[in-house]
Amino acid sequence: MQFTTEKHLDDSVLEREFSLGEIPGILWTPGSAPAPLILLGHPGSLHQMYPRLVERARQAVAEGFAAATIELPGSGVRPRSAAAEEARADLRRALAAGGPVEDGIVDRLVLPLVEKAVPEWRAALDALLSLPEIGGPVGFSGGVIAIGVRLAVVEPRISAALLFAGSFVPRTMFEEARQVTIPLHVLLQWDDEGNDRQLALDLFDAFGSTEKTLHANMGGHTGVPRFEGDAANRFFARHLK
């Protein structure tokens, strides 16, 4: 992992961009003492997502957490996948047509992404946990929810996860959801224009965790209320401190 930029944000958060081989990422830290780490999931394109990511990072750092994220395969500066672009276009068409989204489209879009991204997030975790200013434990926060589910199953260093139910999950991953046992905090935007509410409720039901909480709010896909940032911090404070 190589740091490429370093700046102090006005509220004294240290923001550093890094590259992990071909993968760009961003790390936000509160100071030099080892801090618990929250991995910030997102739908892809660090550049487009930056304003929302830095707001989430600031809220986390204000509570004494470090926060980090990496670019997704096929997004931002990383090479596109023709198959993923095609599946994304098919998904957009299906949503625009207002009809149901075929499982095949979701599988073609999400399964290869999960297969490629999860090992990258685990490699980022190896690198981040080797830094003196990062302690443990580790939480995952955000989407792509299918990536969060897979990480919760295969990555023992992740102790708790806040999953944003804002994207489709392949039905084949429901069996994995049953294997999740870490504490979960699931965020659902009730009228999310780009997601299937019933699928999200079925997924919440499927998780094997004995502590799982669902927070549903109004406001559409990007309308998560500010007070949920506070609720997220309280969830991670209970499980990462």
Add this chain to the structure above:
Amino acid sequence: MQFTTEKHLDDSVLEREFSLGEIPGILWTPGSAPAPLILLGHPGSLHQMYPRLVERARQAVAEGFAAATIELPGSGVRPRSAAAEEARADLRRALAAGGPVEDGIVDRLVLPLVEKAVPEWRAALDALLSLPEIGGPVGFSGGVIAIGVRLAVVEPRISAALLFAGSFVPRTMFEEARQVTIPLHVLLQWDDEGNDRQLALDLFDAFGSTEKTLHANMGGHTGVPRFEGDAANRFFARHLK
């Protein structure tokens, strides 16, 4: 309203029992300065519910709220209703049989309770708001959810409601739910043995409020996690302070 007992709880909460005509009630206050009021709803029998009520009251008073509750018609020391007892027995049988609960049973149990209880809670509100140590605004917190829904529609002095989706709601009340516009915080126990999850989700969907949040947790009807008390205080702090 006549106060019948008065004691300071160990954490300096002033607890006073009162009677409003034939209706017993309890008031918890943080001090003499006018405080916002939270009405604590419950399924009936102040005596049986006291341990949970006093815990909820303490959490509210610790945040600077006053809290109050009254006995429900047909519960505790109040005269029984033969029709309600019969409907309750029918509900128990239906739940024990594991079958669906007929709308008729729910209507016979809940509608007369709502009709009788809501004017009593409004009368209690008149009396409580006349006390110098009670200011406003007012919130309702708890169940019976059908009582909370009716109060949210007909009582303009209630500014926000935390509704515990732990009891059946007559389908005829869904139209009332659409008329609710105040901020709502709905608590659902995902595997509530005495409630219908889908009915609760349909009710949440029906509410007309632009700010409505659903918190679903594991643990059965009486297993609401302690951290939800904190979330409840934050909801009321946003809307009653």
